[in-house]
Amino acid sequence: MYDVLAVTGYKPHEIGIFNEKHDQLPYLKKALAKKIAGLKEEYDIKWVITSGQPGVELWAAEAVIDMKSMYPDLRLATLAPFHEQEDRFPEAVKALYDTVWEKSDYRDYITKRPYDSPAQLRLKNDFIVQKSHASLVLYDEETEGTPKFFLSYALKKQQQEDYPIIYLTPDDIEEMIREELDDRSWN
Secondary structure, eight states: OOOEEEEEOOOGGGGTOOSTTOTTHHHHHHHHHHHHHHHHHHHOOOEEEEOOOTTHHHHHHHHHHHHTTTOTTOEEEEEESSBTGGGGSOHHHHHHHHHHHHHOSEEEESSSSBOOOTHHHHHHHHHHHHHOSEEEEEOBTTBOOTHHHHHHHHHHHHHHSOOOEEEEOHHHHHHHHHHHHHHHHHO
């Protein structure tokens, strides 16, 4: 049993998503929701933690909020790395962040001040790994990006104790798209 799942992955621009109307975004969101639901069932996850960063983290948080009717014991924690992180987000992303922040069961700032150093981002990764029992990461080793920083802490923890790192890859999402399109062609 793993009570606390950390979720992270790419930022939108790292995977070629530049707006909410991107044609593959609904599939990515559905793949995240399906994976989180499967992990909830398999590991009886009670909490999902993100830092509320744009992309995978906010989309996963949005999925958890939507899943609460099916899993009333599932909770969402948003642990922002610093005050006012959303001030740097585009308006559409800021609106989603504000919704996630308001609907989180727990929310706090890891450092209690606005951004002043990249060390705050390193501290965020370490803190979330230490507070979680497992992690779900949208990542592809062939496409480096910001998830590699989180993974460096997760892999260290995994070497020291039972800390599963579950990967959701672009191939998994492509497979889901194919399944969806096949289902539609039969209807």
